[in-house]
Amino acid sequence: MEAIRELIKESRKIVLKVGSNVLSDDKGVVNSENLKNLVDQTMEFIKMGKQVVIVSSGAGICGVGAINKWTRRDDISYKQALCAIGQVELMLGYKEAFMAHGVHVAQILLTREDFQDRYRTLNMRNALFTLVDEGVVPIVNENDSVCVEEIKIGDNDTLSALTANLWNADLLIVLSDIDGVYDKDPKKNGDANFIEEVWDIDGLLQEIDVFGKSDFGTGGILTKIEAARRVNEYGASMILLNGKKQNILKDAISGEAKGTVFFPR
Ligand code: ADP
Numbered sequence: 001m002e003a004i005r006e007l008i009k010e011s012r013k014i015v016l017k018v019g020s021n022v023l024s025d026d027k028g029v030v031n032s033e034n035l036k037n038l039v040d041q042t043m044e045f046i047k048m049g050k051q052v053v054i055v056s057s058g059a060g061i062c063g064v065g066a067i068n069k070w071t072r073r074d075d076i077s078y079k080q081a082l083c084a085i086g087q088v089e090l091m092l093g094y095k096e097a098f099m100a101h102g103v104h105v106a107q108i109l110l111t112r113e114d115f116q117d118r119y120r121t122l123n124m125r126n127a128l129f130t131l132v133d134e135g136v137v138p139i140v141n142e143n144d145s146v147c148v149e150e151i152k153i154g155d156n157d158t159l160s161a162l163t164a165n166l167w168n169a170d171l172l173i174v175l176s177d178i179d180g181v182y183d184k185d186p187k188k189n190g191d192a193n194f195i196e197e198v199w200d201i202d203g204l205l206q207e208i209d210v211f212g213k214s215d216f217g218t219g220g221i222l223t224k225i226e227a228a229r230r231v232n233e234y235g236a237s238m239i240l241l242n243g244k245k246q247n248i249l250k251d252a253i254s255g256e257a258k259g260t261v262f263f264p265r
Contacts, residue, residue, distance in 0.1 A: 005255030017160035022243030039097035062086030083144035175243025180260030228262035
């Protein structure tokens with residue numbers, strides 16, 4: 001789509017949100033080839049002179065991959081423990097993949113409280129700006145091991161929008177397992193119609209059905225649309241793309257990718 005190509009061309013600061021589904025294979029295990037492919041494509045942005053911050057899910061499934069004896073434990077403390085273990089695995093994956101290009105990565109773990117405190121917000125902003133200015137790729141995730149339900153942001157769609165606004169990004173790219181927004185869930189409705197461009201989110205929400213959640217994701221399509229609303233309010237655009245497709249970012253750069261673009265009014 002030409003609109004996607006144009007938007008990427010004119011955006012300098014890009015936040016890339018990577019869903020667990022994008023990194024995992026059919027069994028729900030993080031696939032190192034998927035991760036490497038994603039990092040190789042991110043390097044295309046960097047080679048074009050763009051700055052990139054990644055917001056990545058996947059700590060939970062990486063934890064299960066590392067220690068599978070806890071898979072049936074439902075207690076919240078075990079879930080947090082799994083995320084703590086998996087976060088290391090996830091970052092190791094990113095570090096190795098970026099190091100192949102001579103690029104350093106940095107880990108930033110955030111909670112909702114961090115965004116509510118002016119002092120912390122300022123510190124986070126400074127850290128982000130410094131890292132990116134020095135050519136390092138920050139990789140942001142929610143700090144799951146200190147977050148209980150009451151203080152959780154809860155999904156990385158929202159976290160990626162908050163991060164985009166904090167860093168004054170021009171563009172948020174959300175990679176999910178779907179080509180974009182349809183008027184109803186295309187996994188359940190063969191006749192769902194694809195929506196290429198959105199200028200009015202309230203209008204969109206009146207026209208479409210947003211039910212259904214995929215196996216490993218936590219947000220659903222509604223949190224993606226609400227993330228778009230957040231960045232649009234700050235004058236940035238959002239593109240929703242299918243990260244399950246090989247070379248989706250390269251295709252986006254060349255204008256061949258299908259996706260939904262949310263423009264600020
Ligand atoms: P992620 O794990 O990447 O955050 P989610 O699984 O949380 O993604 O959300 C994307 C899913 O939302 C899609 O795979 C799709 O099945 C579902 N969905 C429900 N309604 C819609 C809709 N109107 N348009 C597109 N996807 C929809």
